[in-house]
Amino acid sequence: MKNVFGKLTPYNTVIHRLDSRIKMLALIGFMVICFLPYGNYANRFIILGILFAIILVIMAIAKCSFLSFLSNLKSLWFMMIFLLIIFVFVPQAGDTSSYHPIVTFPNGYQIYYEGLFQSLHVFFRLVMMIALTLILTSTTPPMEMTYALEWFLTPLRIIKFPTQVISMTISLALRFIPTLLDEANKIMKAQKSRGVDYEKGFLTKKIKSVTTLIVPLLSSCFSRSDELSLAMNARGYEPYGKRSSYRILKIGRNDIVALIIVFIIVAAFSTMCYFTQNVAGYDNFLHLWFGIGAF
Amino acid sequence: MQVSCNNVTFVYDKKDPNHYDALKDINLEISKGEFVALVGKTGSGKSTLVQTLNALIKPTSGYTKVDYFIVTSDKKLFKEKMKELSEDEVKKNKKLYLLRKKVGLVFQFPEYQLFSVTVLKDVMFGPTNFNLTEEEAKKVSIEALKSVGIDESYFNKSPFELSGGEKRRVAIAGILASDPDILVLDEPTAGLDPDGKKEIMEVIKKVHEKGKTIILVTHDMDVVMNYAKKVVVLNDSKLVKITTPHELFDSDDIEKYSLEIPTLYKFKKLLVKKGYKKDLSNVYDFNSLIEVLGK
Structure with missing residues (x-):
């Protein structure tokens, strides 16, 4: 029985040393920008390509094994086929007048390039999600993740939510x-x-x-x-007692730098999202800049 | 030879960067009807070795041979060995369950394998898997249960209601019911009180008297002294010694293998140390000790 996501790797890279809270925040940030819309398909693939390149660089820094990443992807082939069938063969909703048909059947049913791209797009997002979670799980011990989770839950204490009990349950599990x-x-x-x-x-x-x-x-x-x-x-465990922790999470200089980098990346991609969605012309910047493609 | 290990080497998870050899070049022969004890400190490879007899683990290189069954993950070697066998035997080699019927393996804490609604049904599970009819299975199961000292009042109880020692005896009956030619037991006496220990060992002794081969993995040197005829010592994944219990306990290198000395031999050594002059080399149990001391 193998772990679905990678095991913790025994290295001590910058990413390994980062505070787990920062890593979790970064994971959430990256996932959000993975799922933002970026105009038409040509744009989306280029922008997501850039994002993927960034993720690959982080993987290289964290010394994630590329092989284990690929072996994780292997289990996705069924998903890919499923996506293809759904997106390509199920009739498209809404206005399809601007779509590009691959074939038109005699009865008027059309298969579009857009369907193909859509499935590829979803698949690409999934691949990136897996890469991101792989980075987190292979650089962060599970215990640290629960500490981070507990920290994120602390505001809930105001409404008497038993965060300590929850985090103890999770860490035991x-x-x-x-x-x-x-x-x-x-x-x-x-x-x-x-x-x-x-x-x-x-x-x-x-x-x-x-x-x-x-x-x-x-x-x-x-x-x-x-x-x-x-x-x-x-051993005197009292779920609602005041606890101290053996390991105290501390934000260091590296963590702040990492946080700023993540913030810049997220901001950059959000801006791209804004431009491609709301500013005329940018939804197809390839066309705008190089005069190619109109997907 | 009923059982032979030939240059058996086993590596757990080769891809893991900190992998190690669990077995290194083991050569061992056991003939029919022997009572062999397999000793060595924790992590010396005893459990791994016995699992190769049953093809639960296949040697990375080298092979284990049980009658005509060849167990190895080296495909080339397997093919070579198949050439030496008759057609019928080659066919049987493809049916793993035949090997598992021949070699009954009782794991450490076998009580964890109980799952059925009643004790009798649980014991019948093995024989029915080995293609016995319901009635035959019932017959052999009742016999097996009686041989381990579980009487009829228990047959319809849930196995989960029993005490620890009873559970273990039921589990052992579950293996005995399939009537294996070779009975392998991995620490059958671990965690039992002296009475429970003795009961289990008497059951095993009875099975041995029926002409079955017994291979016993144990840490309990008193058990080795009282029951085994041959001792195999493993140390750091290597086979270091094949000898008789008497010779092993009398020799001085027993401490090298982190084995505990039985009380009798401790006493003998103490006598010699304190300057007792008479020849003690023929002392192998308390009766003979008393005889020598009385002279």
Whole structure:
């Protein structure tokens, strides 16, 4: 069983050392500019291309393995086919008079280049999302992410929202993912030696073999959480008490620099979004500047 | 030879930058009806080695041979070995479940593999997977349950209601019911009280007396002393010694492998240290010790 997103990589790069809160903010910022509209398709692909180049540079700085990125993408092929079918073959809504048909069927049904571009556009966004989350997960220990989350939730304390309890729950859940994976692996092996074949067999047989995994896993899950809560009680855990933290998040100079860079990038792309959407002519700056393309 | 390991090497996750060899060039032969103990400190590769017998783990290089079953992930080697076998045997090699029926593997804390509604059904799960009919499975399961000392009043109870020791015995019965030729047990006595320990070991002894091969992974040197005829010592993924319990405990390098010395041998060593002059080399249990001391 592999992690869907990359594991933490054992390096100590600038990105690894950044404050997790900054990294999360940056992730959100980048995701927003990924999803902004930038005029017509030619514009969109160029601008997103620039953004992708920036993301690749960050990946290189963070020493993310490009291979693990590609292997994450491998699972997307089904999605891509699905998107293609939906966007290309399902009739377009609204005014299609300005669209560029690829083929026109005798009954008047048309397939447009726009549909193709639309699916590519969505796919491109997804690829970038994966790249971004990969950077975050491979440079930030899960624990630090929960600290960051807790910090972001602090304003909710005003309305008596139990942020500490939530963050404790999340960090415990994260902590037990590898343990449970190990456990699942062990149980699978034990059942395999009792003759279960998890790979072969028809659906009914497969469902049966999955129960042989899930029932023991659930039961050990419950007994584990039981023991854990006892152990926490024994060590005097009080969910609503005032807590101190072993690790105190501190903003350093690098963090501020990173924040400014992220801010500049987000601002730049938002400006581009504004221009391409609202200023006449810019929605197709290729046409404006080089006189090419009218997509 | 019923079981033979030939230059077995195993590497967990080769791509991982900090990977290591879990097994290094292991050569081992075990013949039918032997009672072998596999000892070594934690992380020495014992559990990995026994899993290769069952094809749960396939050696990265080298191969494990159980009767005519060849276990290796080296495809070239596998093909070569297949040439030496008869057509029928080659066919059987493709059916993993036949190997898993032949080699019964009881994992550490086997109570975690229980999943069924009743004790009897859980034990029947193995035999039915190995293509026995419902009735046959029921018959062998009842026999197996009785052989581990679980009587009829338990048959319709939920396995989750049982005590720890009972659960373990049910789990072992689950393996015994498939009537394996080779019974492999990974620390069957871990976490049991002295009575529970003795009960389990007596069950194993009975199975051995029926002519089955027993391979026992254990940290408990008293168990090794009392039951095993042959000891295989693993240290740092390498096989360092094949000997008898008596020789192993009498030798001085036992501490090198971080093994605990059984009480009897501790006493013997203490006697020698304090200046006891008589020959103690023939002392292998408490009776013979008393005999020598009494002379």
